Amino acid sequence: MISKKVILTGSFGVGKTSIFNQFLFQKFSDKYLTTIGVKVNKKTVEAKGQEVSLLVWDIAGEVTQDKVPTSYFLGASGIIYVMDLSRPLTFEKLDSDIAYLEELLPGAAIKIVGNKKDLLSKEELLEAQQNISKKLDAITSAKTGENIPDLFLNLAEELV
Amino acid sequence: MTLNRHKYNTRFHKHQIVLIDDKGRLFESCDSIFDSSEYIGLPLEDHFYFFESELVNFQKSAATKTKFEKVKVNFKSLPGYYDFVLSKIDVNGQNCVLWEIFDYTTIYNEYLIIQQLRNEISIIEQYVSKYQSSKKQDDDNFFQSNFRSTKNIKLSDLIKELEESKFDLFSSISVWIDKAYIEKGITELKECMSGLIDEINFFVQQLKASNYEEVNISDYVSSLIAKNNNDQTATIYSTSYAEGIPKKLFLDKKIIEKFIRILMMQGPGQEQLVEKSLRMAYEKSFEGIPFLVFNFKEQVESVSNLTSTSACILIKITILKSLVNMIGGTLKVKIDENEAYITTDLFFPLK
Numbered sequence: 001m002i003s004k005k006v007i008l009t010g011s012f013g014v015g016k017t018s019i020f021n022q023f024l025f026q027k028f029s030d031k032y033l034t035t036i037g038v039k040v041n042k043k044t045v046e047a048k049g050q051e052v053s054l055l056v057w058d059i060a061g062e063v064t065q066d067k068v069p070t071s072y073f074l075g076a077s078g079i080i081y082v083m084d085l086s087r088p089l090t091f092e093k094l095d096s097d098i099a100y101l102e103e104l105l106p107g108a109a110i111k112i113v114g115n116k117k118d119l120l121s122k123e124e125l126l127e128a129q130q131n132i133s134k135k136l137d138a139i140t141s142a143k144t145g146e147n148i149p150d151l152f153l154n155l156a157e158e159l160v
Numbered sequence: 161m162t163l164n165r166h167k168y169n170t171r172f173h174k175h176q177i178v179l180i181d182d183k184g185r186l187f188e189s190c191d192s193i194f195d196s197s198e199y200i201g202l203p204l205e206d207h208f209y210f211f212e213s214e215l216v217n218f219q220k221s222a223a224t225k226t227k228f229e230k231v232k233v234n235f236k237s238l239p240g241y242y243d244f245v246l247s248k249i250d251v252n253g254q255n256c257v258l259w260e261i262f263d264y265t266t267i268y269n270e271y272l273i274i275q276q277l278r279n280e281i282s283i284i285e286q287y288v289s290k291y292q293s294s295k296k297q298d299d300d301n302f303f304q305s306n307f308r309s310t311k312n313i314k315l316s317d318l319i320k321e322l323e324e325s326k327f328d329l330f331s332s333i334s335v336w337i338d339k340a341y342i343e344k345g346i347t348e349l350k351e352c353m354s355g356l357i358d359e360i361n362f363f364v365q366q367l368k369a370s371n372y373e374e375v376n377i378s379d380y381v382s383s384l385i386a387k388n389n390n391d392q393t394a395t396i397y398s399t400s401y402a403e404g405i406p407k408k409l410f411l412d413k414k415i416i417e418k419f420i421r422i423l424m425m426q427g428p429g430q431e432q433l434v435e436k437s438l439r440m441a442y443e444k445s446f447e448g449i450p451f452l453v454f455n456f457k458e459q460v461e462s463v464s465n466l467t468s469t470s471a472c473i474l475i476k477i478t479i480l481k482s483l484v485n486m487i488g489g490t491l492k493v494k495i496d497e498n499e500a501y502i503t504t505d506l507f508f509p510l511k
Contacts, residue, residue, distance in 0.1 A: 003212055003213060004213075005213040005217070012279045012282070012283075013279055013282075013283045032279075032280065032283075033276070034272065034275045034276045034279050036230045036241065036268055036271055036272050036275055037228075037229055037230020037231055037232060037241060037268070038228070038230065038231055038232065039232045039233075040209055040210045040231070040232075040233055040234070041209060041234050042209045042212065053212065055209055055212055055213045060230070060275075061279075069228070069229060071226050071227060071228050072228070074214070074217050074218070074221065074226065075213055075214070075216070075217030075220070075221075086287075086290075087283065087286045087287070087290070088286075088290065089286050
């Protein structure tokens with residue numbers, strides 16, 4: 001079986017742990033509980049006819065990625081960069097963060113994700129997308145589970 | 161003092177050393193934290209997903225040592241928060257890995273409380289800023305999607321939730337938003353939030369510095385009350401001391417000052433004349449642990465509805481509860497039948 005390390009990163013309160021819990025356990029809680037350091041778990045998915053073990057690292061949110069300990073990123077094949085679509089400050093550092101991650105992990109697959117879709121109206125969603133400097137790979141709702149399995153599946157397919 | 165110096169210099173921690181052979185199997189361990197006997201000779205990654213990626217990554221890398229801080233893993237024998245250090249070592253010609261585990265669960269749980277408060281305050285500030293720059297400032301529902309509505313909830317219900325730890329800062333801010341944001345509350349809330357961030361940061365610095373000394377408690381508290389009272393002319397204060405409080409106690413003065421400052425904090429809803437009283441007592445728990453008890457009673461309003469005043473008090477109490485829990489104390493809140501007074505009992509542990 002192929003084993004791939006995937007990092008969930010982004011600013012604090014954007015829903016990384018909710019995405020982690022929704023993907024691994026199909027659970028969601030409305031209550032915000034901050035993460036410190038890193039939580040590690042794994043799930044096996046099938047991508048392109050192969051079983052892929054995704055080792056998911058849910059790391060504490062930081063305002064900029066250069067504040068995250070580099071040891072966490074060691075050997076990562078995939079990065080899921082999460083933003084909160086309802087809080088513009090969480091996508092303000094997108095360009096510099098992605099540039100930093102690309103330099104730190106050349107060749108890693110990076111997915112840019114806008115989360116908390118359920119909090120926005122259609123108009124607000126459109127407005128948020130216009131204010132984000134890069135194209136989103138997925139618009140998710142960890143609350144409803146919308147697009148969460150597809151996000152990991154697409155990433156796994158890219159990694160095999 | 162940095163978190164690292166705080167961890168390594170001032171707190172007791174457990175330390176375990178585990179030797180992993182060149183096939184990734186657990187070879188030997190000192191078992192100070194967990195009993196490794198059932199894992200000896202077995203590949204660690206089968207029980208411990210962290211190593212499924214990290215052992216290979218580390219062995220492939222040029223580094224001889226790597227450190228992972230604040231790690232929480234799905235391994236039943238390690239239920240807390242740990243620092244892991246991996247080192248490459250040669251044992252009889254075999255390329256082994258030394259895995260060191262440092263148990264910092266207590267200190268990281270403290271850190272978690274502070275980070276939770278800081279992040280919640282920052283997220284709330286971001287929502288408030290977004291609201292202020294929005295063209296839809298007349299939209300009553302702006303915050304409803306992010307904060308729980310408390311329109312039909314009584315103050316006594318919220319106090320009960322707070323007692324049962326079902327209440328957090330977001331909930332207390334919800335009360336504020338429901339009651340105050342439409343009028344003038346937003347600016348005041350922002351000021352209050354940034355003030356609280358300063359208070360919390362100072363509290364953490366002080367906790368790390370941990371400067372205990374012998375204090376004449378009644379003189380010291382009376383001087384603090386007088387100092388804070390100068391800025392709050394619309395408030396009537398009374399202070400009393402129960403019998404049995406030792407004249408001198410071994411305390412960190414700045415921590416006490418921080419609690420009193422937050423307890424006495426006056427919200428925008430308390431600009432009118434309000435009554436507050438502080439009574440101090442000394443108690444011992446069943447296990448014999450001494451506590452200094454701050455019994456703080458403050459007037460709300462003699463109506464059962466929530467007001468911006470009660471919202472302000474709820475924010476304050478929520479913060480205090482987190483801070484006092486962090487130093488091993490507790491907080492109890494009561495509201496009288498007429499919902500005119502809230503009483504906060506803060507149990508401050510003594511050395």
